[in-house]
Amino acid sequence: MKNVTPRQASFQEDQNPQIMRARLSQWRIAFASIVGTMLEWYDFTIYNTMAALIFGRLFFPSAQPRVGMILAFSTYAVGYVSRPVGAVVFGWIGDRYGRRTVLVFALTLMGACTASIAVLPTFESIGIVAPLGLSIVRFLQGLALGGEWAGAVLIATEHGSAHRQGRNSSWAQMGPAAGILLATFVIGGVGIFMPDRAFLSWGWRVPFALSAFLMVFGLWVRRAVPETPVFAKSRHEAGAPPLVEVLRKHKAALAIASSSRIGTDVLYSLLLIFSIPYITQFLDMPRSVALGCTLTGSACELVAIPVFGSLIDRIGCRKVYAGGILAGSLITLAFFPVFGMKLPLAIFGLTAIGTVSHAAMYAAQGTFITNQFPSTVRYTGSSLAYTLGSLAGGSAFAPLIMSSIVGGWTGTWGITLYVMVTLAVTAAGIVAAGHRTPSEQS
Template identity: 50%
Template sequence: MVLTTMRRSAMTRQATDPRPPQHSMRHVAFASMIGTALEWYDFMIYNTMAALVFGQLFFPQTSPMVGTLMAFSTYAVGYVSRPLGGVIFGQLGDRLGRRTVLTLTLVLMGACTGLIALLPTYRAIGLASPLVLVMLRLFQGIALGGEWAGAVLLGVEHGQQERRGLHASWAQMGPGAGTVASSAVIAIVAACVSSEQFMSWGWRLPFALSGILAGVGLWIRHGVGETPEFEKLQSSGKKVASPVLHLFRHHAKSLLLASMSRIGPDVLYALLVVFSLTYATQVLGLSRSVILSALLVGAALSVPATAGFGALADKVGVRAVYMTGLVASVPVICLFFPIMNTGHTAAIILIVTGGLIVHASMYAVQGAFITACFPAEIRYSGSSISYTFGSLAGGGAFAPLIMTVLYRTTSSSFTIALYAIAATGVTLLGLAIAGQYFAQEKHNNAH
């Protein structure tokens, strides 16, 4: 059923469809990565500013910690809106094609980020300012909810099935690259202006740069055609009338298992990349440059690590790499706060970098795992919805907010560590069930 349909489609495609030449596959790889890199540049610029300045600029009538809570609430809006983007763009991706939808999501994300750069603060226009910020954040999340699956499918459906792990990892390298770019831009701006200038206008510059980067991304993607698998689906007349409805009616279990794969990695990422900023600057009183440097180094190393883990998955299996990463994340979580509390720059860089490489081992194979759960005719919808709903249901959407509340309530990092470990356990359970489920399907189909 799930895997049988996918395998038959793959075997038919291998028998009838010519493969793109190697230079074309390099173009596909770059086009797959560039979109998610730009999307995550936009998203991480917002995440960083939410931790550093938005609490004061847009929610100034509160204490610093409460202001940060409110800023993280708008961060959560970007996650809550992702499933809506997954439904809308997933349906369009299975009906109109992967390439068309990827153009729409990139334009929407770039426009929203550019408008944030021009948004007046609370002091200038009062309550309208945070309201517009929330609205722009909403549309950012919708765009990102539709981008991920298309970017992964661009690599998977253009490439060879026996190298599915590597090809799916191309899009997964984008968030690391986007994080590097956002961290570097913010660090450069922060180094070139005073604290007062950064609060006044310097924070706007990274957002303004997004418009230029979006144009570059559109130019790169323009040279990549529709995926051969979708073209074959279109010519065969096998497209379903309502992919989303078909997904929920006939592939609910695959949807649940794919969604569970998101929970642990998402919470770990929120701890390392988002909450770490607040903890380092507001709790430990460290300079912004310490944690930004750690994020920059970790994100830079996670990009080649992602490609390496994707290639490894083609040799030893997707689930093996995924589950190893989940197990390795537990000691990272346990050591994170004790090492952060030392205040030593080198130690902080080491734990954040190590954590992001462990995260890369899971994130590299996530695309291969999720897309394998669904047949071609609903693959965009299934991948988008499971990816976005998994993050929302598992707490990834609210993870920084939950962590901030836990610390504010208990004054202890121990509860945060328990929360992150529990999220890891849920994903481990989902992968274990998925192994049994797919093995049973393979056995049933063989007989």
């Protein structure tokens, strides 16, 4: 019998049809996890950019520039208000009828809402109905997003092995950075090749319309992913309605998991959402600097998240989270002094370091939140924690809060204090999780 070298054995293993199908399935699951959050943040980046640049003039033309910006960000916040409702509804479906079912429907609704903004008339055409229509679209999209994140994390972690949970849960967390990069390139491309008058007239609609292609691709990927084996096993253990069971038996887990969202989201809002109007309107710097800031931060985060995801599997979720909180606190203190220098390279550098610190927290978030709940209520509990955490600390309204604070008597120090307090709350939640007994955690 001919001897087979290790290299030949490895090659033969790579050519094994079963192994090749398994690897292809793993990549499909990863893409199924990423694509929903990618579409979510593609839309939110477009919306936040348009809200900061032109939506005040298009939908609130009678307001002063800063007031118009605040009103535009208010419609952004409407999408967060409806998320807990979506978390309850889609969480129940996900825990009773399957993770895959929710992911397909949520992606369809989310994509349809984003694309519909492309054909929405402005205030000049239909008056007050225009901002009302915009708010309704944001509300419906928030319903879909309320059930999207938990399903995206669970479809990856419940298909994967336990010792790769950190890496697998980080797939969904890569979606926002990928979506932001894609949206920024689209907005930048439209802005470069289109005069300002055309962009204000109809060009702003193009990025919203293009989201339909991302939705179709996502549906194609997700429909081919099977239901998770964890759900297939736990569906027969169903008892009380998931919401009732979470509120009755897992209140502490819900509070701890929710707290992990607060500081993380507010820091992100400071770095990549509020920074856009702050650079263009308060610092009076070119729009290209704001877009460059977004590109730099998103690219760094996209690379850092899977690195931190793998690190979680080695040293643990809470240690990675704690390191991100500490680094994020230092970045918050340096944010306004560095931005006030009005040096693009300094702004890009601070944004890069800040988004890496955020990536440490964000990569750990999927593992941390989902591990607080048993499989029978994991979808509902995780969805509620993810959405309520955003509302509890004001992170859902962070751009609106920051825009209001910066013009008040506290100025930029008020924003710095706001972000530091929310990071402290998140740190308290991470510490509290370590004091729960193993039987209290899933």
